[in-house]
Amino acid sequence: MKNIIFALLAATTLLTGCATKPAADYTAFRQSHPKSILVLPPVNNSTDIHASYSVLSTVTVPLAEAGYYVFPVAVVEQTFKENGLQNPGDISQTPLPKLQQIFGTDAVLYISVEKYGSVYQIIQSNVVVTAKAELVDARTGISLWKGQATASSAEGQNNGGGLAGILVAAVVKQLINSVGDSGYPIAQMTSFRLLSPTSPNGLLYGPRSPLYGTDKK
Amino acid sequence: MKTRHTLCLGISAALLSGCANKDMYYWGSYQDQIHGAYVTPEKYSNDSQIIKLEADVEKANAANKPVPPGFHAQLGYLYALTGKKDIAQVQFELEKEQYPESGTYMDLLMQQLQPKTGAVQ
Numbered sequence: 001m002k003n004i005i006f007a008l009l010a011a012t013t014l015l016t017g018c019a020t021k022p023a024a025d026y027t028a029f030r031q032s033h034p035k036s037i038l039v040l041p042p043v044n045n046s047t048d049i050h051a052s053y054s055v056l057s058t059v060t061v062p063l064a065e066a067g068y069y070v071f072p073v074a075v076v077e078q079t080f081k082e083n084g085l086q087n088p089g090d091i092s093q094t095p096l097p098k099l100q101q102i103f104g105t106d107a108v109l110y111i112s113v114e115k116y117g118s119v120y121q122i123i124q125s126n127v128v129v130t131a132k133a134e135l136v137d138a139r140t141g142i143s144l145w146k147g148q149a150t151a152s153s154a155e156g157q158n159n160g161g162g163l164a165g166i167l168v169a170a171v172v173k174q175l176i177n178s179v180g181d182s183g184y185p186i187a188q189m190t191s192f193r194l195l196s197p198t199s200p201n202g203l204l205y206g207p208r209s210p211l212y213g214t215d216k217k
Numbered sequence: 218m219k220t221r222h223t224l225c226l227g228i229s230a231a232l233l234s235g236c237a238n239k240d241m242y243y244w245g246s247y248q249d250q251i252h253g254a255y256v257t258p259e260k261y262s263n264d265s266q267i268i269k270l271e272a273d274v275e276k277a278n279a280a281n282k283p284v285p286p287g288f289h290a291q292l293g294y295l296y297a298l299t300g301k302k303d304i305a306q307v308q309f310e311l312e313k314e315q316y317p318e319s320g321t322y323m324d325l326l327m328q329q330l331q332p333k334t335g336a337v338q
Binding site: 056 | 240241242244247248251252254255256285286287288290291294312316318319320321322325326
């Protein structure tokens with residue numbers, strides 16, 4: 001009996017998911033009001049060697065358009081290398097005071113790539129990119145925001161092959177041929193979903209955005 | 218009708234590729250250059266990246282839009298790699314001027330352009 005109730009509850013939660021899900025708490029984020037974000041090279045938990053740097057290259061657009069100063073990701077990565085930190089795992093261990101001293105940043109964005117690349121299925125293979133991220137106040141170490149997002153080349157294809165699916169498939173096909181990294185266009189979608197203030201659980205608008213302070217979150 | 222259709226397609230494509238909100242800055246090839254240099258470095262020499270980014274600066278000016286955060290710093294970094302330290306210095310200054318939030322880091326990068334100063338310890 002207990003199991004049935006539990007299952008019913010779970011089903012209800014799933015069904016009403018979006019409507020009843022408690023909104024993330026943005027209190028600390030508002031109090032911190034960061035102006036600049038230092039993006040550390042993502043830790044790669046997928047099996048694709050391109051995952052970390054592909055995702056790294058796609059986060060500047062949503063963050064900057066959200067209204068933040070974003071440190072130049074490739075130059076930053078080089079600075080870490082010159083200081084003996086070669087991989088994202090080591091870089092993510094750098095103490096916050098050190099990051100503040102070198103970059104003068106207000107906040108630090110830690111990212112991990114959980115899935116990246118082809119997921120083979122019976123008829124076709126889909127390209128999936130899943131990433132998690134956490135924004136931390138560089139001075140206090142307080143967590144300001146956490147999020148997770150996924151995007152897939154199969155989106156839209158399962159409900160009758162709508163326009164969305166056709167367009168994504170076309171973009172993917174084109175980019176596989178041109179850059180040899182099929183995850184890149186999907187990573188752009190993932191990063192946008194993960195970080196953009198237009199996403200339900202994305203970041204707040206930053207000071208450089210005309211929409212700063214207007215968030216309904 | 219046809220115009221409308223095209224517009225809808227355009228909007229859908231923009232939403233899908235995550236550039237619906239790409240309106241504050243002129244992005245040009247910035248993101249693709251960074252991605253390409255990581256994934257297929259043999260196709261992205263420093264010089265070819267400089268040429269593309271400099272062309273983006275022109276296009277941004279023509280479009281009357283600012284280049285995004287990090288753009289001038291990236292360009293400065295590429296110039297530094299090709300030994301053009303004077304131009305690198307100018308680019309780091311431009312980044313700092315356009316985005317004062319970058320001041321601490323740009324000062325460090327400019328200091329590293331000087332002889333006999335290595336990486337920060």
